[in-house]
Amino acid sequence: MIPRLDEYAQFVGAETIAHLRRSALPLHGKRVVHVNATNNGGGVAEILNTLVFLMNDLGLKTGWRVLLGSDEFFAVTKGMHNSLQGASWRPSSENELLYLEYCHRNALINHLDAHDFVIIHDPQPLAMIAEYPARACWLWRCHIDVTHPNRETLDFLLPFIKQYEGVIVSTEAFRLPGVDAPQFTIAPSIDPLAPKNAPLDRDEARRRILDAGIPLDKPLIVQVSRFDPWKDPLGVLAMYERIREREPCRLVLIGSMASDDPEGPRIYLEVKERAERLPDVHVLTVKDDSLVNALQQEAAFVFQNSLREGFGLTVSEALWKGTPVLAKPVGGISLQVLDGETGFLYRTPDEGVEKGVRLLQDAALRSRLGAAGREHVRKHFLVTRHVQDYVDLLNTYLADRQTSS
Numbered sequence: 001m002i003p004r005l006d007e008y009a010q011f012v013g014a015e016t017i018a019h020l021r022r023s024a025l026p027l028h029g030k031r032v033v034h035v036n037a038t039n040n041g042g043g044v045a046e047i048l049n050t051l052v053f054l055m056n057d058l059g060l061k062t063g064w065r066v067l068l069g070s071d072e073f074f075a076v077t078k079g080m081h082n083s084l085q086g087a088s089w090r091p092s093s094e095n096e097l098l099y100l101e102y103c104h105r106n107a108l109i110n111h112l113d114a115h116d117f118v119i120i121h122d123p124q125p126l127a128m129i130a131e132y133p134a135r136a137c138w139l140w141r142c143h144i145d146v147t148h149p150n151r152e153t154l155d156f157l158l159p160f161i162k163q164y165e166g167v168i169v170s171t172e173a174f175r176l177p178g179v180d181a182p183q184f185t186i187a188p189s190i191d192p193l194a195p196k197n198a199p200l201d202r203d204e205a206r207r208r209i210l211d212a213g214i215p216l217d218k219p220l221i222v223q224v225s226r227f228d229p230w231k232d233p234l235g236v237l238a239m240y241e242r243i244r245e246r247e248p249c250r251l252v253l254i255g256s257m258a259s260d261d262p263e264g265p266r267i268y269l270e271v272k273e274r275a276e277r278l279p280d281v282h283v284l285t286v287k288d289d290s291l292v293n294a295l296q297q298e299a300a301f302v303f304q305n306s307l308r309e310g311f312g313l314t315v316s317e318a319l320w321k322g323t324p325v326l327a328k329p330v331g332g333i334s335l336q337v338l339d340g341e342t343g344f345l346y347r348t349p350d351e352g353v354e355k356g357v358r359l360l361q362d363a364a365l366r367s368r369l370g371a372a373g374r375e376h377v378r379k380h381f382l383v384t385r386h387v388q389d390y391v392d393l394l395n396t397y398l399a400d401r402q403t404s405s
Contacts, residue, residue, distance in 0.1 A: 003053045003193065008384050011192055016384060021058060024391045026398060028059035033112060035065045035128070036121035037077065040287070041256050042226065043188060043313040044121050044143055047386070050191040054387050060394075065110050067125055073102045075262050077124040080157070084123065085230060085308040086148035091156055100127055107131030117394055120164075127160045137397045141168040143188070145308040145331040146176060165397065170311045170332045184393055187335060188311040189386035190320060190377070196289035197320055205294035212291055214282050218250045219300040219360055224292055224314040226255045227267040227285065232305045235349065237274055237281065239305070242353045247360040250280040252295055256287040297321040300366060301343070301359045305352070309333050316381045319343070319373030324366050326356055336381065342373035 009017045034052060036044050048064055055062035069077075076099050079089040091099070107128045112118050118138045120126060129138050140161060146154075146169070158178060161167065167183045169175060175183045190197055206216055214220075221240060225231035233253050240251045253271060257264040268285050275281040284291075296302055302318035304327035311332030315325050319336060325343035327333045337343040344359070346352035359366055 003050050003057075003191065005054055005057050005384070005387075007193060008382070011378060011382060012384050020384065020388050020391065023388070023395065024058035024060065027391065027394055029061065030117065030394070030398070031061045031063075031115040032117045032119065032394070033063040033065060033115045034119045034121060035067070035106075035110070035112070035125045037067050037069070037074070037124035039064075039066045041261070043311065046191075046194070046196075046313065047188055047383075048121075050194065050383050051386060051390070054383065055390065058387070058391065063115075065106075065112075067102070067106050068109065069102050069106075069124070071262060073098060074124075078262055080123045080153055081144060082230075083150040083153035084144050084146050084157075087150065090150060090152045096156060103127040104131060117397070119168075123157060126157060129160055129163045137166075137394075138164050139166045139168060139393075140164045141186075142174065142176075143170060143310040144174075145310050146174050147331075148308075166393075168393070171335060174310075174331075186386065186389045186393070187332060187381060188313055189381050189383045190313055190316045191383045192320060194289070196293050197317055198293070200290070200293050200297055202298075205297050208291050208294040209298060212282075212284065212288075214252060214295075215250065216298075218248045218280065220252060220295065220298060221249050221301060221303060221356070222252045222254070222295045222299040222318075223303040223305065224254050224296065224317070225304070225306075226261060227257070227264045227271060228261065229263070229267060230306055230308045231255075232307050233267070233271045234274060236303050236305045237271070237278060239303075239349050239352050239356065240281070241278055242349075243356045243360070244280065246357050249300070249360060250282070251278075252282045252284065252299075254282075254284040254286070254292060254295060257285060292317075293321070296323055299323050301326050301356065303327070303356075304333060304337075306330050306333065312336065316377045319370070320377045322367075322370035322374045324359060324369035324373060326352060326359065328352075336376070338372075338376065341369070342376050343369055 052062050052064045076095045083089045116136050121141045166181050168186050223236050272283050275283045296318045302325045304315050309331035315336045318325050325337050327337050329345040339345040344355040
């Protein structure tokens with residue numbers, strides 16, 4: 001089913017939807033295009049799969065372009081991604097030439113100059129802007145935790161970033177130094193009507209989990225994440241090993257592979273090998289939104305053991321299902337997990353183990369945190385708020401252009 005705005009009134013109220021439609025009137029007929037690296041796997045693709053349709057429902061002629069790239073290109077852009085989050089990887093001159101070559105190729109086949117607004121997501125298509133000397137309003141949407149960027153990588157990308165009329169980040173902490181253009185904060189969001197988040201009958205949820213070969217004889221602890229070093233699944237295994245010594249439980253690590261992430265298979269095999277030495281651990285790499293939905297709903301709590309995190313949509317997904325989250329306070333996670341209110345934050349493995357044991361032992365605490373978490377997501381992290389933020393931002397640029405013309 002194609003998403004329609006009116007369907008979301010059940011969550012946010014009819015007046016919220018009416019206000020959104022009114023505020024979008026000045027943008028009717030404007031051509032908008034989003035550009036990112038992949039149409040499947042990862043949070044950006046999930047967001048765009050709803051956001052683009054809802055923007056069209058508002059009367060904005062909104063498109064979505066996905067990069068054409070080789071394995072070598074995506075290996076370079078994953079290096080850039082990791083480097084912007086603080087890894088020691090540095091782009092070589094050959095890396096830079098390959099990156100620019102593919103940005104040039106994608107500019108040739110996408111003709112983005114026909115749009116009023118171009119929204120480029122993350123570093124992969126960033127340099128495409130240099131191929132459009134006469135352009136409308138280009139905005140760079142950075143989903144990455146850039147609080148500790150590698151300086152060489154940032155210096156290579158800054159000349160391109162500075163050509164944009166604005167930069168969008170997920171939290172105030174991610175604002176980039178050395179950029180004169182306005183920087184805006186727009187938090188990501190989840191779609192409550194997507195198969196991963198739609199209401200699921202408990203009997204059906206339990207059946208799906210059992211069909212996946214996961215017994216329900218012990219409380220479940222779940223982490224839903226790409227197999228990525230920044231998600232630290234090996235750290236989850238280490239904490240689980242200590243938690244299960246004090247409370248019976250079962251761990252599920254589940255994540256799909258993104259087409260622009262060549263590291264995924266290697267990390268998956270490392271995690272699988274380590275998990276095979278531990279009892280009651282299930283490591284799954286499948287694209288099954290209904291199973292993810294069921295696991296997040298039925299878990300005693302959900303882990304998010306990220307070392308860096310742009311936002312962490314899986315946190316809002318779990319909270320939306322009334323499940324508390326135990327997570328590190330990095331990036332956008334702190335916007336979602338309010339310590340002691342919607343879940344628990346921890347800074348050390350010892351603290352994570354203690355709070356994990358406490359959650360397993362106290363069903364009333366889990367219920368209280370879960371109910372508060374769902375309401376927090378309803379107020380702040382549903383896709384309707386996300387669309388409103390984009391409409392407000394594009395209206396600002398539209399008004400500025402009309403004033404200056």
